[in-house]
Amino acid sequence: MKLTYAPFELILKHRFTIAKFSRTSTPLMLVQIEHEGQKGYGEASMVPYLGESTQTATEFLQKVEVNRFSFPFNYGEIMAYLDSLASGNPAVKAAIDIALHDLEGKLMHKPCWQLLGSQPGHMPLTSITLGIDTPEVVIQKAKEAAGMKVIKVKLSGEADKMLIETVRSVTNVPLYVDANQGWTGLEKSLDMVYWLHEQGVQLIEQPFAKTDSDSNAWLTQRSPIPIIGDEAVQRLPDVERAKGIYHGINLKLMKSAGMYEAKLMIDKARELDLKVLIGCMSETSCATLAAAALAPQCNWADLDGPLLTSNNPYATPLIQNGKWVLTNEPGLGLQPSVA
Numbered sequence: 001m002k003l004t005y006a007p008f009e010l011i012l013k014h015r016f017t018i019a020k021f022s023r024t025s026t027p028l029m030l031v032q033i034e035h036e037g038q039k040g041y042g043e044a045s046m047v048p049y050l051g052e053s054t055q056t057a058t059e060f061l062q063k064v065e066v067n068r069f070s071f072p073f074n075y076g077e078i079m080a081y082l083d084s085l086a087s088g089n090p091a092v093k094a095a096i097d098i099a100l101h102d103l104e105g106k107l108m109h110k111p112c113w114q115l116l117g118s119q120p121g122h123m124p125l126t127s128i129t130l131g132i133d134t135p136e137v138v139i140q141k142a143k144e145a146a147g148m149k150v151i152k153v154k155l156s157g158e159a160d161k162m163l164i165e166t167v168r169s170v171t172n173v174p175l176y177v178d179a180n181q182g183w184t185g186l187e188k189s190l191d192m193v194y195w196l197h198e199q200g201v202q203l204i205e206q207p208f209a210k211t212d213s214d215s216n217a218w219l220t221q222r223s224p225i226p227i228i229g230d231e232a233v234q235r236l237p238d239v240e241r242a243k244g245i246y247h248g249i250n251l252k253l254m255k256s257a258g259m260y261e262a263k264l265m266i267d268k269a270r271e272l273d274l275k276v277l278i279g280c281m282s283e284t285s286c287a288t289l290a291a292a293a294l295a296p297q298c299n300w301a302d303l304d305g306p307l308l309t310s311n312n313p314y315a316t317p318l319i320q321n322g323k324w325v326l327t328n329e330p331g332l333g334l335q336p337s338v339a
Contacts, residue, residue, distance in 0.1 A: 002034040003066040007054045010282055011311045014141060016131040026282035029057040031095040033066060033103055040103025041334055044091035045254050045281040057092040060085065064096065071107060073100050075260035090257040097258025098290045105331030113293040113326045116263055120326040122296035127152040127176050128304040135166045142170045149322030152176040152302055157183045160192060164199050178205035181231055186215060190222055197224045203277065203300065205250055206230040217245045228277050236261055239268045248275030253291055266297050275299045285314040289332040292324040313337055
């Protein structure tokens with residue numbers, strides 16, 4: 001079994017701004033694991049504010065002994081081994097996990113969605129995200145999103161109504177919003193929730209700081225819109241802690257350390273009667289297809305990575321009527337770029 005990897009700078013079509021951070025590109029680590037003539041592909045998307053980088057990913061991957069892995073893969077043992085090498089580093093761990101799932105599918109001649117027990121007919125709509133920007137740029141982004149059935153708007157606690165009104169000036173599609181921990185003030189926030197409800201908003205991600213469980217729970221108890229934990233929910237133990245604080249969780253492979261633990265998190269959320277939004281960082285088609293393989297098991301999807309980038313090294317997967325299309329290709333179904 002052979003592991004290779006290379007850094008890649010993913011360029012965004014527009015500057016991407018959220019409540020506390022802004023960027024025009026995202027560093028990735030593209031990973032390949034080869035076994036018996038087949039190659040599995042994975043990626044780590046390392047948004048800078050979460051602490052991973054090309055350097056940390058390289059240092060981690062240099063420790064990984066892939067010859068410890070044997071097919072069929074025991075993902076529980078593999079994840080325990082990866083966690084033993086270093087704490088944290090979920091994105092680069094996800095890269096290995098995704099590559100192994102892709103490889104497993106190819107070796108078994110089955111698509112990943114089938115290996116994970118998904119039903120393609122249950123694929124939810126995916127949203128496309130608009131970062132915080134001037135009204136003119138927000139309008140441009142909204143027009144570029146024409147044809148998508150759901151739009152997600154980043155909020156910050158400042159000028160939020162203006163952002164929503166700007167989007168509403170050009171489209172009436174349902175909206176998701178993400179405050180990225182940017183809100184303050186309980187009553188003010190509850191008033192905003194009811195106003196957003198009137199604007200057709202269907203969910204709100206992480207209104208208050210992830211450490212402020214009391215405020216998040218207070219709003220959840222009173223909100224007519226599902227309140228979703230995002231930054232507060234990283235890996236499996238966080239799902240149980242989300243019960244009673246949020247209506248649901250935002251699952252991302254770059255937080256969960258990959259597809260194996262993501263599936264466990266979905267199952268645990270169902271057990272606890274929590275809803276699930278499957279989201280993404282800035283990602284290529286590789287990680288998008290990995291998440292899409294699990295998306296039919298979730299209530300909502302926010303998998304827009306290939307739609308927001310200008311140098312995706314792979315072909316963009318097929319999207320129809322606002323939903324990613326799962327194929328019967330083995331593994332992830334990842335295809336080379338046609339450019």
